[in-house]
Amino acid sequence: MTALPEPADLGSQLAYWDGVGATKTFTHPVDHDWLAGVRRDARVLDYGCGYGRVMAELAERGFTDVSGVDLSPALIERGRRSRPDLEFAVLESPPGLERAPASVDLVLLFAVLTCVPDDAGQRALVAELRRVLAPGGLLYVSEPVRQDDERNRSRYAAHAERFGTPYGVFTTDDGAVCRHHDLPSLRGLLSDFEPVRERTIDVTTMNGHRSQAVQLLVRLRPEAA
Numbered sequence: 220m221t222a223l224p225e226p227a228d229l230g231s232q233l234a235y236w237d238g239v240g241a242t243k244t245f246t247h248p249v250d251h252d253w254l255a256g257v258r259r260d261a262r263v264l265d266y267g268c269g270y271g272r273v274m275a276e277l278a279e280r281g282f283t284d285v286s287g288v289d290l291s292p293a294l295i296e297r298g299r300r301s302r303p304d305l306e307f308a309v310l311e312s313p314p315g316l317e318r319a320p321a322s323v324d325l326v327l328l329f330a331v332l333t334c335v336p337d338d339a340g341q342r343a344l345v346a347e348l349r350r351v352l353a354p355g356g357l358l359y360v361s362e363p364v365r366q367d368d369e370r371n372r373s374r375y376a377a378h379a380e381r382f383g384t385p386y387g388v389f390t391t392d393d394g395a396v397c398r399h400h401d402l403p404s405l406r407g408l409l410s411d412f413e414p415v416r417e418r419t420i421d422v423t424t425m426n427g428h429r430s431q432a433v434q435l436l437v438r439l440r441p442e443a444a
């Protein structure tokens with residue numbers, strides 16, 4: 220059985236993402252119609268890019284300035300092997316980005332907040348994305364939301380009882396500590412952004428379960444830039 224990560228490591232869980240996590244298939248779909256109005260030379264950053272699945276889709280649709288960062292060297296290596304033409308970098312000290320303020324036009328954040336179970340870690344991540352986004356920049360978030368089936372309810376309750384974590388945090392069968400948000404708290408986390416598009420979808424999780432997810436396209440409010 221995989222050991223639980225130390226509490227201080229919950230914001231990154233590098234051992235998980237560099238181990239079994241690096242063998243997974245990620246599936247959250249991109250709605251390319253949402254990005255139809257974005258210039259093809261927009262500066263695009265995929266935060267928590269994994270092996271570059273989403274970056275590859277954007278490059279294939281004509282985006283010319285796409286780069287991705289991830290805390291896992293193993294996933295970045297996998298991405299570089301499959302798409303040597305794309306620009307990958309390992310995040311040495313997440314969520315800190317080696318980017319100037321206001322230097323990115325579009326950030327993709329696909330199934331990443333779920334890997335950062337605590338409120339402070341999530342707020343720090345969103346604040347860093349806000350720092351690098353240009354005024355009027357877009358953030359496209361895809362996140363699994365809190366599920367109402369028995370398997371999920373019991374693992375949320377078990378984790379909360381054992382570790383005192385917010386309801387919605389749980390341990391996967393293979394040892395990652397993840398979080399499922401309710402939609403209002405996710406919207407609250409993004410309160411410096413104005414909504415552009417939103418949809419609810421069904422996805423297959425990296426462990427093969429069906430789950431409901433939400434996608435939000437939001438724009439940085441001018442006063443928050």
Ligand SMILES: C[S@@+](CC[C@H](N)C(=O)[O-])C[C@H]1O[C@@H](n2cnc3c(N)ncnc32)[C@H](O)[C@@H]1O
Binds near residue numbers: 266268269290331
């Ligand atoms: C479920 S995968 C999704 C990967 C990719 N976004 C996709 O949809 O194909 C989550 C990714 O987030 C990365 N990750 C987890 N916590 C992170 C953090 N604190 N900072 C940066 N990346 C993180 C993991 O290494 C993993 O690649």
